[in-house]
Amino acid sequence: MTLNIGTAEAMHTDTGAFAAHPRATFDTGARAAAATDRSGYEPPTLPDAVVHAESVEDVVQALQLAHEHHLPVVPRGAGTGLAGGSSAHAGEVVLDVSRMNRILSIDPVEMIAVVQPGVLNAEVNAAAAEHGLFYAPDPASTAICSIGGNIATNAGGMWCAKYGVTRESVLGLTVVLADGRVLHTGRSTIKGVTGYDLNALFIGSEGTLGVVVEATLRLRPRPVRTETLAAYFPDVEAAGRAASAITAARIQPSILELMDGPTLDAVDRAEGTRHRELGGAFLLAQTDGFGAHLELDEIASVIGPYASTVHRAGGADEAAALVKARRDAIPALEKLGRVSIGDIAVPRNRLAEAFTGLEEIAARTGTRIFSVAHAADGNLHPMIVVGPEESITSGPAKEALGEMFHLARRLGGTLTGEHGVGLLKREWVGEELGETSRSLQQAIKATLDPSGILNPGKAI
Template sequence: MLIDDLHAVLPPDRVVTDPDVLRGYAHDEAEWAPHGLPAAMVRPRGAEDVQATVRTCIRRGVPLVTRGAGTGLSGGANAVEGCVLLAMDQLNRIREIDPVERLAVVEPGVVNDDLRAACAEQNLWYPPDPASSPWSTIGGNVATNAGGVCCVKYGVTRDYVLGMQVVTGTGEIVRLGRRTAKGVAGYDLAGLMVGSEGTLGVITEITVRLRAKRAAERTVAGYFDSIVAAGEAAAAVVASGVVPSALELVDRHCLKAVDAWKNMGLSAEANVVLLGRTDTPGDTEAATVLGCFEQAGATWAAMSTDQEEADALFAARRLAYPALERLGPVLTEDVCVPTNKIAEMLGRIEAAAQKHDTVIANVAHVGDGNLHPLLITPLDDDNARKRAQAAFEDIVNDALALGGTVTGEHGVGLLKRPGLVKELSPAVLEMHRAVKTALDPHGILNPGKVFAS
């Protein structure tokens, strides 16, 4: 039996078979993405545990699905029926922080904010900061190439991954990438692993690039009557030449949900809030952002002089998704469009909401065109669910029509597989499948995710 084989190669505390526990780990946060019940879950403590698990799955022909904290929003970590689930939460050590080389070596179960806090103690900074950073793990961030609030200026996870240790689809432990600032020896296999959603290998250690601790930020807030006007303001900031350290949009649906949960009093005066930050010394860039907000029709705009107030506004941005979840099932979109199409795309999202009689809240990294419409439905309302799914498809199609992509940072997983087929040509899809076949010849690694096998 599979369970006997796992017990034969792993210490007894590594293997979990309790059905109630397995059900709790069987899916991520993607609403309505299908999932199965694992046959077992392995909680490795090192690469050798992962290797033993992979080799057992190869022998048995059993699927292997790797998961981090389960904060994903595309179904990428969802269990396949009868699979072995590899839960990386025990691989959670920060192995090294090197202030001279400005790098850190971490295990995949390290929580994003924990790494950032450890770096800050040495006046260093790890920039990628998804909204889930208090809970999501570096391994999961690497698997989806996560972005976040500051990626408009500082880039996404891929820009900070130097190298990694990986257990391959043939059960070998290998090292990819480098520790040096430069290096072009061979193909960029480490880069290939970033964003691969567990379909090409199991990452057991990650070396990331760090930056020096940055200067204090200046925050500019603007209130707008319409989401399209806020989108026009964001596009104007980009066109101005200023590269903000953050440029975020939060609409009234989100503000009201956060207020209802945390009583922050943010929804009384605005339909849409646009939040900009700059970290270049001086007030020149912040003043430019303020001018863009005012010229685009902000009903109120100001540069914040109260750091506590500014932090509260950004806290509301991070709390938007969990606050909306309290109201009912939330289907989360993740499209990205060219910045000069932001306002038009936001208008199309509003049209999709009206067409399909669906409540759509909006948060967005508008500085780089990454929009997160949040489709909200009542509990146990099948018709509302179908309308939301139809609106979801319209939004994907509209993003592609405007020259965008079906996912900016959440990954393809299960929910975006139909959109990927629309975005990529048949020839390019075959290139993806060829890579998958070469690196996972037994077809056991997260099968059915990203594109149908």
């Protein structure tokens, strides 16, 4: 039993009841480590305690205690979220499942993996690769984010351009409900429609409806071949138009990622690369399957009129370096200051308008905005970088975030494509959902969590 009572400066509620939990700690260092995520949000106080669950029974016991004493619980995976979803403050207890990190089984014939929630995304892929398989939803944070967190946010990634987001790769879940009951959703078969689709309800629910303690994941055969190109454009609008032209031509890349000039500059500075010399925006395209080379020819021909340079990767190492440049974007910007990451999605034929709109927002609000996009999904990440003294939750950064949302809505899009609402985007949710949808969603929440103890103040 680990029970380390630290200074406990924030212990003003009866979260002391958690002293009865064998995995609870009140240690100040542990509470500070679990207080927030990678969104840049800094909670004003620390959570009261952290439960480091190691088993389903630990999670059940934590939620039974919380239910009995009406105590708010914040589920936490790897803490890489970008919306403040796993941030917690005084009066709350963090339920950290990162130690539940085992791959329980892989069935290479059915192409299914059963995993605990704390397993990292990249670990699932490494294990699947041993069987010639892969797990498709691959956030840029693949090496550091957990499967439970991916499910709770319905995470996307580069391969989602062709293979869909997390929802398309989850067959079944085991979830502990707010009162400690254990629920199984979905199944282990590829098809099946018995009852309502409760998988879909929990996927993307941001820890507000239950805690995922096990997942049955769909794996796919590794592609027989891949082909990769990098294209450079005079400016980001041209790159946006080129990406939209690929969608309009009904070509199906497995990766289609876009970075604007300022982001290229930041990546070059951080990694010692020289992308920015080649253009004011960068588009990475990858195709896979038997006809990968033919599909890449098509892409090169469609984007040719917009691009200043189109460069085909000479081999696997060069392709990996190009993919890495995109994965390096957020860490490179984090070296420049605190980063507030927008996550709007727009119809795929309106990417160029979205980029123009973002430049106008930056000029109007006086903020520095760097943009990348999962271009095949119309999902943009405009990133506002602020200095150490500036706030991301008030002032110009907040104003710019609000304007981004309204830009997305004007273009027929949405507030969040994959990071979730969390804490930071909640004030705009009602505007997008409308009264009927929001009150129905609140009624679902009240049915599953009548005392409102699971991740209060987040998502809806």
